[in-house]
Amino acid sequence: AVVGTWNLAELNxxxxxxxxxxxxxxxxxxxxxxxxxxxxxxxGDGTWSSTVVNLEITTITGGLFDIRCSNTSNNSSGVWQFQNSQLSLFLNSTLFLYNLNGNRLTNTTNEDLPGFMSEVYEKQ
Known part of the structure; x- marks a missing residue:
């Protein structure tokens, strides 16, 4: 169910x-x-890779932030496991958890800026 290409659909x-x-x-x-x-x-061989455009996030004042795309991308790869609608991506010793719902994978961190609340990928 999770093997394939997923595109970033939301970065909240x-x-x-x-x-x-x-x-x-x-x-x-x-x-x-x-x-x-x-x-x-x-x-399908249990590996994953990703490419995401890096964002530059700068605090302005009063809860405002300057957010821009940088000229660089972050390339990552590792191994994965899937169980009970949950995709686990392992990047060295770091674990990223995504919940599968239909054709959407969601990673929820609930961080305020300069962090992210969630990221959502949709299957192609």
Whole structure:
């Protein structure tokens, strides 16, 4: 169920921000920054790899942040396990947990900016 290519569909933040200056604040960075992209590849041999555009997040004041795409990407890889609708991605000694719901994988951390609330991938 999880083997295949997954594209980043949501990268949620708190508090919501108006990153592109259009007057609308949102919690999903991808609606504000089209350059924020990511791909997660889950391979049948038990390995995974991902490429995600790095974001530069700078605190301004009063709960506001400057968020921009950098010119670099973060490439990661490791091994995975899947059990009871939960995908475990292992990157060296770090574990990332994703819940599978339909064609969406969600990792929820519930961190406020400069961290992320959650990231969601959709299967291609």
């Amino acid at each position: 933040i708190n508090p919501p921000q108006d990153i592109n200056g259009d007057g609308n604040s949102t919690s999903n960075i991808l609606t504000e920054l089209p350059c924020a992209t990511g791909t997660l590849e889950i391979n």
